[in-house]
Amino acid sequence: MSIFLGWEMSTVERVEIPLKHLAITGQTQEAGKTTALEALVARSGLKAVTFITKRGEGAFTSAHRVAPYFRDQGDWQFVAAILEASRQEKLKFERSWIIRASRGAKTLADVQQNIKTAMKTAKGLSADVYLTLDAYLDVVVPTIGAIEWAPTLKLKGPLNALEGCVNAIDLTTMPDEMQQLVIKSTLEWVLHFEKDTIVVVPEAWKFIPQGRNTPVKLAAAAYIRQGAALHNYLWLDSQDLGGIEKEILRSVAVWLIGVQREANEIKRTLDNIPAGTSKPKSADIAWLGLGQFFACWGTRVVRTYVQPTWCDDTTASRYAAGSMPTPPHKPMEVTPVYDEEKAKFLHQVETLEADNKSKDRRLAQLVERVQQLEDQLKQRSDSPTPAAPRRASGSGEGSGSSDRRDRPSPVRVEVDEDRNALYDFFKARLVEDAPALIRVLAEKPSVEVTVTRPVLDFDPSSLKGRIIRLIAGGWFNGDRKTPSMIRGELKRHGPDANTANIGRSMDDFVNIGLFTDEGSGYQIVAGVQARVIDK
Numbered sequence: 001m002s003i004f005l006g007w008e009m010s011t012v013e014r015v016e017i018p019l020k021h022l023a024i025t026g027q028t029q030e031a032g033k034t035t036a037l038e039a040l041v042a043r044s045g046l047k048a049v050t051f052i053t054k055r056g057e058g059a060f061t062s063a064h065r066v067a068p069y070f071r072d073q074g075d076w077q078f079v080a081a082i083l084e085a086s087r088q089e090k091l092k093f094e095r096s097w098i099i100r101a102s103r104g105a106k107t108l109a110d111v112q113q114n115i116k117t118a119m120k121t122a123k124g125l126s127a128d129v130y131l132t133l134d135a136y137l138d139v140v141v142p143t144i145g146a147i148e149w150a151p152t153l154k155l156k157g158p159l160n161a162l163e164g165c166v167n168a169i170d171l172t173t174m175p176d177e178m179q180q181l182v183i184k185s186t187l188e189w190v191l192h193f194e195k196d197t198i199v200v201v202p203e204a205w206k207f208i209p210q211g212r213n214t215p216v217k218l219a220a221a222a223y224i225r226q227g228a229a230l231h232n233y234l235w236l237d238s239q240d241l242g243g244i245e246k247e248i249l250r251s252v253a254v255w256l257i258g259v260q261r262e263a264n265e266i267k268r269t270l271d272n273i274p275a276g277t278s279k280p281k282s283a284d285i286a287w288l289g290l291g292q293f294f295a296c297w298g299t300r301v302v303r304t305y306v307q308p309t310w311c312d313d314t315t316a317s318r319y320a321a322g323s324m325p326t327p328p329h330k331p332m333e334v335t336p337v338y339d340e341e342k343a344k345f346l347h348q349v350e351t352l353e354a355d356n357k358s359k360d361r362r363l364a365q366l367v368e369r370v371q372q373l374e375d376q377l378k379q380r381s382d383s384p385t386p387a388a389p390r391r392a393s394g395s396g397e398g399s400g401s402s403d404r405r406d407r408p409s410p411v412r413v414e415v416d417e418d419r420n421a422l423y424d425f426f427k428a429r430l431v432e433d434a435p436a437l438i439r440v441l442a443e444k445p446s447v448e449v450t451v452t453r454p455v456l457d458f459d460p461s462s463l464k465g466r467i468i469r470l471i472a473g474g475w476f477n478g479d480r481k482t483p484s485m486i487r488g489e490l491k492r493h494g495p496d497a498n499t500a501n502i503g504r505s506m507d508d509f510v511n512i513g514l515f516t517d518e519g520s521g522y523q524i525v526a527g528v529q530a531r532v533i534d535k
Helices: 033-044 076-087 095-102 108-119 124-146 176-193 215-230 263-272 282-286 313-321 336-382 400-406 410-442 463-472 483-493 499-511
Strands: 002-008 014-018 022-025 047-052 165-170 197-201 232-237 254-257 292-297 300-306 515-517 522-524
Touching: 002 033, 002 313, 014 292, 022 033, 033 047, 033 165, 033 197, 033 232, 033 300, 047 176, 076 095, 076 108, 076 124, 076 176, 076 215, 095 108, 095 124, 108 124, 124 176, 176 197, 176 215, 176 232, 197 215, 215 232, 263 282, 300 313, 463 483, 463 499, 483 499, 499 515, 499 522
Parallel strands: 022 232, 022 254, 047 165, 047 197, 197 232
Antiparallel strands: 002 014, 002 300, 254 292, 292 300, 515 522
16 A cells, blocks of 8 residues: 655656655654645545644644543553653652552552552651652542543544545643553554554654653554554654654654754664665755655655645646745635625625714704704894783773783793703704714714624523523633533533533534634633523
């Protein structure tokens, strides 16, 4: 079996490498290791699983996310490997204490409990050793109990025989000791239950170091010896190959060597290539470009431009031939959905601007009309009040006519009432138009976008319906919630739920805008409302 790698530089011939255990090296951000690995997995026709170990890492962003799987153990070899990984040094005399503490233990928590029991009577050196072992296990055991582990490792398979699929396990929130245990458990699961699977170990210098044991190192040694029979392969990704266990590297059949600038690192890389292979020169490695690798297998060494998944044959071969001065770059992804949303937003902006102009005109007209009415009222109030006509004496009115002449002028009363009526009229109109008119007067020009959230209807007994009930009850308000925390809350109110299913449901809610995925948990979006309707 072979995989299309890319194009040989200068000759522009297709390069295919055998599908075997592989190691890839090169300067981070300069060699293009992740792009090369993604392309090889995609063209292998197999499923692959890799690990995201650092926050902000841009590798395998489109990979299918898989819940972490971990199998707890309590044997002394396992415990010793964890401690060596934690201390980053080889154990010396503590091994006998570890063996005693591991007797009868099935989990790391059992081992720690045995250590705490022994500490009660231990003295001198034994007390110091048990105290040290307990401190190291304090890093790992609480983390194991706090995470909701997947009971099995569910990997997504390829869509067809020509298109592979990458699965990724996010370990960014776990300490290094816990990352070791998850990678070890994954290797063991694939070895015993999977076939046609590639396990990509990033930062192999850290997880499979030379000179000391780690949980990953022990599992990788068994995997690389036995896995190929079931078409299970180990691919190592590391900037530094010099610090990786030589026993593991001796089983690697294919090497991809990217650009290195430091002379000692170049020498260490070349020293790790098996004897009998025609090794490239140090100067040639120092002058490799982005995406260029020396592919070494058998007795062959081919300087190759690895074709990315998003690049066509013509463009890749042109760069390999030297007719393009710079390597092709990944194009910007502009989807029709984005164009549609952009057009909708621009239309809303234009509508709001037109509406604001209309309100400005109405306000100007209203202010002008108010000014006119005030001028008219002022003119009427400043004009002299006409006297009431005097009746002739002997008109038969009697003495009451004198009292009527002393009363206030009725014309003046009518003017005051008119002024009050106009004031009430304009006051009512201003109050009615206040939300728009006062904002125009008091604020700077602004653009407001109305966000319409979808109305969702779920069966209250379904998983998503039960999560909606938690939203309605306000449980998601405040801190971020992990799938394991959500599972615990659901169990308080009803039947248990699978953590992986909860994660998929929360991802669906993220896609429709109810939550945001913050990496360390899900945060509800401000303004989201849920209402439970009893029928």
